[in-house]
Amino acid sequence: MKGKYYQLPIDFSQLLQKKDMPAISLEDSIAQHIHLLITTVLGENKDDPNYGCQWWDSDFDIKASNNEVKEQIENAVKASITRYEKRISQIRVVAAVNQEELLLPSTRKMKKKIRVTVSGNVTKNNHPFQYSSFFYISPLSYD
Secondary structure, three states: OOOOOEOOOOHHHHHHHHOOOOOHHHHHHHHHHHHHHHHEEEEOOOOOOOOHHHHHOOOOOOOHHHHHHHHHHHHHOOOOOOOOOOEEEEEEEOOOOOEEEEEEOOOEEEEEEEEEEEEEEEOOOEEEEEEEEEEOOOOOOEO
């Protein structure tokens, strides 16, 4: 099915029932893959131990300043996308790191909120592409 892109996670029950799976756009497929790259720790993929983002190795480095974390994230995300997502070019990655207080039912927690914005051009048609998401680290959680 070259040229067709599918929503993650894949609903295997539809496959087993031999039903057509809904397709998504090229841009949505790229965005899904970038999200997967960003949230995958190196070594987690048994077939390719280099798949994912290297900066997870320093996720719990409490000595690192927000600027150091920002730079590590930008470099690691750009390197990972450059290596594994060939459908976009002229990749630019901007990260923002802020402390945020999370109000949970029984407690309050301070976490680092990471917003990652990736922009570039879709290689196939040279259209502009942008992906933006945020997540909390130490430990990871995302919306």
